[in-house]
Amino acid sequence: MEQFIEIYIKNLVRDAISHTLSGLELQHDRKTYVIGNWKMNNMVAEAAEFFHDLKSNKNVSVVICPPTQLLYPAHLLIKQSGKPIALGSQNVHWADQGAYTGETSTSMLLDVGCEYVIIGHSERRQYAGEDDQLVNKKVKQALKTGLTPIICIGETLEEKNSRQTERVLTTQLFGALKDVSSSEVIIAYEPVWAIGTGQSATADSAQQTHAYIRSVLKQILGPQAVGISILYGGSANESNAADYCVMPDIDGVLVGGASLKAQSFDGIINVFAKGEKSK
Structure with missing residues (x-):
């Protein structure tokens, strides 16, 4: 079995490298997101100051995912601003309703104006014990009720150093998308070693990983995988956004610290609004 897995991953890596070099799918109209x-x-x-100051840009799909207690105020502030900003949650429960103290259902999120939800963030996996099976249940629930899941995947520094990145990402993708046929998902590649550390993957390295992720998605979802937006996360900011935005398989960024202030977040949005994919 181990040998089979190694051969399988090597084939996917080969396909990903071939895709990156050929650039044959660059003309596909994928959405660009800054989240x-x-x-x-x-x-x-x-939050009120942020939405007042944020300029946004209609050429990029902008999503803000605040803490749960700010979701409804954020919804009202966005509506008041009239700006093209969508609302997302940082978490969700897999059940419709029930005795789940402290949890939030998809219907509750929809009720306060959410369109997106982050699922499987490494911090949730680490601090809340979420695994691929739970991520899969949440993804299915989100899709069932009309929320777009932003599925986070990524390797730790130890896994990166032991050359396990492809194996980890493959396992996470197959786990998250088990028995899922819809392509109405967003994938966020967030190397755990880069989140909040000030370190970030180089644009070339991130592109290679994104191309690999798309090759795995093709195995799971078939040709429709070409239309799935894959975002980079992990210390994404104004300084490195320009390098990421021109890569053919990097369709935006999931931003942490740099999203807390409107000025820095607008800077990232503008980079992706003006950027052109490399050819």
Whole structure:
């Protein structure tokens, strides 16, 4: 079995490299996203200031994912601003409703204006014990109810150093998308070693990994995988956004710390609004 897995992954890597070099899918019209994950930051007053100051850009799909208690205030502030900004949650439960203290259902998220939900973030996997099976249940629930899941995957520093990146990403993708046929998902590649550390993958390295992710998605979902947006996360900011935006398989970024202030977040949005994919 181990030998079979190694051969399988090597074939996917070969396909990914071939795709990157050929650039044959560059003309596919994938959405470009700049998504802000506020994590456990900001209050109502700070959110009001943010949405007032944020300029946004209609050429990029902008999504803000604030803490749960800010979802409805954020919904009202976005509506008041009239700006093309979508709302997302940082987490969701897999059940429709029930005795799940402290949890939030998809219907509740939809009720306060959410369109997207982050699922499987490495911090949830680490601190809340979420595994691929739970991620899969949440993805299915989100798709069933009309929310777009932003599925996070990524390897730790130890896994990277032991050359396990492809194996980890393959396992996470197959786990998250088990028995899923819909392509209405977003994939966010967030190397765990880069999140909040100030380190980030080089644009070329990230492109190779994104191409590999798309090759795995093709195995799972078939030709429709070409239309799935794959975002980079992990210390994405104004300084490195320009390098990422020109890569053919990097369709945007999932931003942490740099999304807390409107000025820095707008800078990233503008980079992707003006950027052109490399050819």
